[in-house]
Structure formats: C-alpha cells, structure tokens
Amino acid sequence: MTELDLLTTFLEIYRRGSLTAAAGALGVSQPAVSGQLARLEERLGDDLFTRSRNGARPTDRAHELARRIGPHLDGLRQALAEDAGEPACRGTVRIGAAGEFTQARLLPALAPLSRRGLVLHITLGLSEPLLVSLAEGGLDLVASSVRPPAKLRTLTATPFVDEEFLLVGTPTAARSVDPLRLAEDPVAALAHLPLVAYAEELPIIRRYWRSEFRSRPPNPVSVVVPDLRAVLTAVIADAGITVLPRYLVEPALNAGSLEQLHRTPVPPLNTLYLVTRAEPAAPAVELVRRRLLEHATTWGPL
Structure with a gap:
C-alpha cells in the first residue's frame, strides 16, 4: 500500500462523505477503506474525520490536506485515463432529474467527469415536463420516475434503479x-x-x-x-x-x-428510468448514461 493509494482513499472519503460511499467508488470493501484511513491517520499523527452513523465529517486537518493534494491527484487521474484509452471528455451534457435524486446520487456519480473536461448542465423538475423537453431537444438525458408515455415515441427508456x-x-x-x-x-x-x-x-x-x-x-x-x-x-x-x-x-x-x-x-x-432520444447519442451523452448505469449496480434499491 503506497502513500498515493492512501491519499486516493482519503480524497474519496472526503468528497463522498462516508467510508461506504468511498468503498463503492473505489471498488473495495468498507473494512479495506477503514484500514487505509487508519494507516494514513497513524502516519500523519492526526484524525482526519469524525465518524458517526450519518457519515464522516472532515476535521480541519482533512480540509487542509484535501486542498493540498486534490488538484494533483485529479491531474494524475486524468493523465492515467488518457493513457488508458479514456480521452478527456469534450462537450456539454444537458440532464434533467429530480432535485433530491440529483443531490444524493446523480452528482456524486457524475461530478468526477468534470475533471476530464465534461460540462454538465442540470435542470431540476418533475419527470413529465422534463421528458417533453427531452423530446423537443432541450435536454440530452433524463432520470425519470415514470416511463415515457406512448405519445413521446421518439424517446427510449432503460430501467435504471429502484x-x-x-x-x-x-x-x-x-x-x-x-x-x-x-x-x-x-x-x-x-x-x-x-x-x-x-x-x-x-x-x-x-x-x-x-x-x-x-x-x-x-x-x-x-x-x-x-x-x-x-x-x-x-x-x-x-x-x-x-x-x-x-x-x-x-x-x-x-x-x-x-x-x-x-x-x-x-x-x-418504483423504477427509475434513464431516458434518451431514440437516435444515436453523442459520445458524451453515452458516457454519462453508461456511468450512471454502472454506479446504479452498487446502490441497490434507493
């Protein structure tokens, strides 16, 4: 376990607000994340989080450390992604979703893409008007609590999460x-x-x-x-x-x-759907759709 691994784990906990969420993002178990954090705190000689049933609250030392290492780790991640055949994202994706779901699940899943150059424009609202806007070309993707009605036959829906x-x-x-x-x-x-x-x-x-x-x-x-x-x-x-x-x-x-x-x-x-227009999606839109589907497999019923 290198110092870089420990710092990467710390930054995920800091940004996601809990050890469990960080474990899901990193693809490891929660005890593994807890052990890595303990090793980093021992090395630094200071506590980085106050832990409770509601998550992990950063200490002043954690805020300072995140400010110092965040930009550097983000730069390394982008460089590695490009070398691994995942080029920097280009373009803007216009997304419609409920405000509560956006705050709790959508933004934590998609915000890292902004570090690769993707621009996210998010419209909050009810599913029905958002689906109409999608059909009319005003949005690129909607996380909808209802399946699109038959009259919006230009849309295609993928079951997303319950x-x-x-x-x-x-x-x-x-x-x-x-x-x-x-x-x-x-x-x-x-x-x-x-x-x-x-x-x-x-x-x-x-x-x-x-x-x-x-x-x-x-x-x-x-x-x-x-x-x-x-x-x-x-x-x-x-x-x-x-x-x-x-x-x-x-x-x-x-x-x-x-x-x-x-x-x-x-x-x-109640099943949520990822809805796009039936025509082939732009690469940035497909990237967002695929990322949300991947993250949904770790959420279970919401």
Whole structure:
C-alpha cells in the first residue's frame, strides 16, 4: 500500500462523505477503506474525520490536506485515463432529474467527469415536463420516475434503479398509533395523523396507500411543498407523516428522529428510468448514461 493509494482513499472519503460511499467508488470493501484511513491517520499523527452513523465529517486537518493534494491527484487521474484509452471528455451534457435524486446520487456519480473536461448542465423538475423537453431537444438525458408515455415515441427508456418507499413519522407520531389496530385496519389506525405532501394530488402517498392498503388516504393534509427534502424537514419537525424514498430518510432513521410506521414483506418500489432520444447519442451523452448505469449496480434499491 503506497502513500498515493492512501491519499486516493482519503480524497474519496472526503468528497463522498462516508467510508461506504468511498468503498463503492473505489471498488473495495468498507473494512479495506477503514484500514487505509487508519494507516494514513497513524502516519500523519492526526484524525482526519469524525465518524458517526450519518457519515464522516472532515476535521480541519482533512480540509487542509484535501486542498493540498486534490488538484494533483485529479491531474494524475486524468493523465492515467488518457493513457488508458479514456480521452478527456469534450462537450456539454444537458440532464434533467429530480432535485433530491440529483443531490444524493446523480452528482456524486457524475461530478468526477468534470475533471476530464465534461460540462454538465442540470435542470431540476418533475419527470413529465422534463421528458417533453427531452423530446423537443432541450435536454440530452433524463432520470425519470415514470416511463415515457406512448405519445413521446421518439424517446427510449432503460430501467435504471429502484426506489424503495417508506412510511415515516416522528417517534411521537409512532407512539400515537395502536399497533394492534395498525395490523387489523391500517387506514383507520393512521387516519388521525396529518400528511406532509409533495403535491396537492398526494402522488407518492396515494400510491403507497393504494398498493399497501387498497385505499385512498383519508388523512388531513398539513403541509404541501414541492421538494422532498423540504417534506423531510417538515416531518422531522412533527408536522405530519409522509412517504419518502429510503435513500432520503435513512440518515434520519439512523439518528432516531424518524421511525418507520408501517412495514411490509415486500417493500413498495418504483423504477427509475434513464431516458434518451431514440437516435444515436453523442459520445458524451453515452458516457454519462453508461456511468450512471454502472454506479446504479452498487446502490441497490434507493
């Protein structure tokens, strides 16, 4: 294990925020990453991260080290990629996706391509208008939560990754639910709890109630906000309960600020699609599509 390997591992942890994410990016096990970090910290005589269930928070020494070594390691990576037959990327790729997914998964996977010269223009929004923009030539690729409708026959969709949805609320909300009644009549057991929703039509919540309870939610609605991160914030503040993808709520579940209110033998899933126009894609667009598909194999259900 050379000093360069140790520094490379450190930089991945620093940029990705956790040892697990760094291990996935490097293609090694989490214990291997932990061991490499321990060796580097021993060599430097200082801690580089404060570790918790929510990830790895850099220390001041880590910030200093990342500033010093980051540009040099990036330059070495680009040179090695070019020598290995992966030339620097050229061009701009216009991507459409939901803001929450972009922050949590898309940008960590694609940002390294910018060091090879690729320019990313990302538009945040709902799948339906993003797909229309793609069909009209305004975007090159969309990470969509729905399959393109038949009328957009110029588009082609590839199943990408599955989102796993959880019904969550605060511990206070959980204590207000009778577990026996929840098992016998979940709709009635949960009906007193207000809903925090992404849209007035309750799209995610309504889908969960229909698939798991064979019913529409009778609950009152307390907050409507068109951003799942804001929905999460409102639920943690005890404004109500909601349904969110696992990748978004897992840190709050691990911290104990939220609890899963209902469990099923088979978790409800929603497939995300990578959508492009049916015509042959430009090399930069194909590079982005291929990279996302490769990264998705390490994520599991989101």
